[in-house]
Every structure is written in structure tokens, then in C-alpha cells.
Amino acid sequence: MDTIELSIASRLELVHLMGLAVRGICGGLPLTPDESDAMELAVCEAVNNSIKHAYAGRPDGVVRVTLAVDGTGLVLCVYDKGTPLEDRQKLNNDLAVARSIDELPEGGMGLFLIRNAADSVGYKAGEQGNVLVLRKAFRKGS
């Protein structure tokens, strides 16, 4: 696998740099523009989550993203060393359909958008930190 690692400090103002870098890389892979857009969004969501939830907004953490590519697809990992996601069920949450204004979600869309971009999503917390893993196969020709 060809691998590149990207990292930023845990500050929301830096997330766009990560998104742009991933967009650039996806632009050179056999992904459709829709797939690239979705992947850029997914990375930003995942990095936002590490900053907002794992690091609880503390700016002194690091969020690392690795992107590994081979002829069949890509594996994108987002690493942090903050408080892990406890309730794995959240990874599978579907979007609630709001029936009234009060039911409108004010969150919970990030993991949905991440799942929407990837073929599969995994999460692992360990001694060395936490990692969210997105896999995406190439479908487009070449």
C-alpha cells in the first residue's frame, strides 16, 4: 500500500487544511467527483469529532490521518489520543426523521455522513490511542 500521513493540532480552524489535502489526494485516485466530495466531508467530520469529543476542544492534542492506497481502494484512518468513543452503537445510528421542530437533531449527523462516504467504518480504542477506520473500494474504471 502507498501511504501518506497528515497531521494537525486539535484546533477546528485547521480542519480545512486536512480536508483540502484529502481532496487533493482523492483527485488523483480513481474516484468520482461525488465520491471525492463525500470523502473530504467524511475526513472533516471525523477530525471534528476527534477535536470536539475526544479532546473536548483542548487545542494541545494531535489528530493524525493516514491514507493508504492500492489498486483496489483506499483505507483512511483518523487517530487521536483523547477520550474514546464509548458507545459503539453510535457508529451505526441512522438519521432520525424529525416529526417536529423539537425533534430536529442538532448533532449525530457526523457519523452518518462518515458512513455514507465509506464502504465500511470501524473504530478501535487502545493503549496508543483511538482510531476510526474508513474503507472505500474503487469502482470507477482503472
Added chain:
Amino acid sequence: MDTIELSIASRLELVHLMGLAVRGICGGLPLTPDESDAMELAVCEAVNNSIKHAYAGRPDGVVRVTLAVDGTGLVLCVYDKGTPLEDRQKLNNDLAVARSIDELPEGGMGLFLIRNAADSVGYKAGEQGNVLVLRKAFRKGS
């Protein structure tokens, strides 16, 4: 300064990932398409040099690139831990104009292309490794 760090192993097959990531980031900065193209090329040249010269082709090194941006411009650093560039004069070499086929350069164009992309280029070797520094001011509106 907003900073992102990118890194790859010292293998020439990975340099395109670095180039694509930098292209993506430059696409979100107030640079003209010509300036972005030149910056992508410069990064690839600099990373190639670290791999080919500093690491002499050994695949077990790491090449790190940091990109720092503020409202006025960007600073791009390329780090390696290989054998440093000894002859600083090479940084300023101009392109030879070949008068015969035998005089055609087979190298020496990389640093010229790097200088061509940046407003200024610096190089420093130290205990912690070597760094090539490119600075580029934003000229385009915004």
C-alpha cells in the same frame, strides 16, 4: 500560522501523494493556478531530492513536509534526516544553457524549479536533520 504536517516514507513511488496533497491545499489558498502548479512541482522536486540525495535512495527514511499559512502567504518546509546538501552554492545555480548535446544537463534542474516557485528558498542542516524552506507570498486578491 495554521499548520499541517504531511509525511511519507523515502520511496519515490509515494511522492505523488505528497504532490497531490499540496495541490489540494494550494487550491484553497489565494494562489493562481500557475502558482499552485509551480508549488506542487517544487514540493515534488524537494521531496525527490531528499529521497535521492539525502537518503541516497534508501527506503527506510521519512520525509516530512510542513505547510504553514497565514493571511500573507505560506511557508513550506521539507525535512529529512539524511546526508545534508554540502554545497550551498547549488541552491543558487542557474540553468546552464546547453550549446551542444554533450552539455545538456541531466540534472541540476530541480533546485532551479524550486526557486522558480518560491519567493525565497533556504536550507539548514542540524542535529535534528535537514530542512529546505520555501516562502511564498500571496499576491492575488483576498
Added chain:
Amino acid sequence: MEFENTLQNGVTVVVFKGLRMDAAAAPLFKSNMVDLIHQGAKRFVLDLEAVDFMDSSGLASLMSSMKTLGGSGEIAVCCLGEKVRKLFAITRLDRGVFRIFGSTAEAVTALSSTSTQG
């Protein structure tokens, strides 16, 4: 300035001037909306023409503004680029939650002829 707020025919038009309506920008947007709502504004058109990237935090700031309005008003959006339109579609917020218009003029016309409920 990230926003430009103007009153047109009783409708508050908020032009989002940044390229990104993301987690970094959402808190500012939300506080701008809360200020306007506290000043009595009820009908909003949000012009997103400049926005080329929007994430779930951007959407969440819109929804929380809706809640602050508390049913006695409306927020419509207009001038969505392709990527932003896609995001509204994927999250199904284009189905009844937010009215989406092609231009500010269209949106203002539609909202100024709606009587506020509250």
C-alpha cells in the same frame, strides 16, 4: 465580517460570506442568528452562494437556530452550490425542514407573503 444582514420586505436576509460553513464557522453563525432572533427577527433567508463546503456542524447551527426561533418563524436557504445541495439531500433536510430557493429574490418574495405564525 462573516455575515451581511439586511432587512428586505420584512424578511431578514443573511448572506454567509465565508467559503466554509463548518465546525470552525458554525458558532459565529449561530450567535449572529441568536442576536437577530432576540432583536425580533422571525423570517430569515440564508444566502449560501459563497459557501463551497458545509459540514454537519454547519447544518447543526442552522437547526439550532430553528429551535431558537421556536416555531414562530422560518429559515429558508437559497443559492446553494452543488456540494451544499447534495449535503441537504443526503441528510434529508431538503424534505420539508428547510425551504430551498434558487435566488434571494424568490426566497424573499415567498417568505414575505407568508404570515408569521407567532
Added chain:
Amino acid sequence: MEFENTLQNGVTVVVFKGLRMDAAAAPLFKSNMVDLIHQGAKRFVLDLEAVDFMDSSGLASLMSSMKTLGGSGEIAVCCLGEKVRKLFAITRLDRGVFRIFGSTAEAVTALSSTSTQG
């Protein structure tokens, strides 16, 4: 396969099939050229239409192929994209070192009417 070599009117047309003619691809390109030269080819047209990124190593592999030819032949290039054309201009290799043509046909016509020197 990275290259497609064909003989047209006594001119060897080499189509570079990769997107990048860079430091990773240059050694393969050069050995393809050296093989062809050792087989007796003297006039070359290199079709770079597919290439959207070229660096100094790509250029260097072209120049070292020229040296291997040793003055008794020519390498012309054709179908350059905007970025590749810019690279030839910045490095001044478009001034006499390589003839640049818009299409393979044009290039083959020009080179097949040139008598080889060696």
C-alpha cells in the same frame, strides 16, 4: 505497460501511457529508450498526451536519452498538456533542444522527411 512503441514511416513513436513522468517513472522510460536505441532506432516522437505531471527527473530522462542517441538522431515531443508545456518553457528546453509538435501525425511527417545525420 507504461509505453507503446510503434514504427511509423521510419519514425519510432513512443506513447507514454502514465499520468506522471516523474522520478518514479523516469528510470523505466529511460530503459525503454535505451533498448530502442540499441535496436537501431534513431528518430523518435514521444507522445506526452496522457502526462499531466512532469518533473525534472522526467526531463532528465529525456535528455539522457538524447545523449545516448549521441547526435545521430532526434527526439521530438508532441501533444503536451498545458502544465508540461509550461515546464518545457521554464527550463528553456523548448528553444531548440526538443522540437515540439501539436500532434503525432505532424511530428512523424516532420521527422520522416529529415534525413538522419549519423
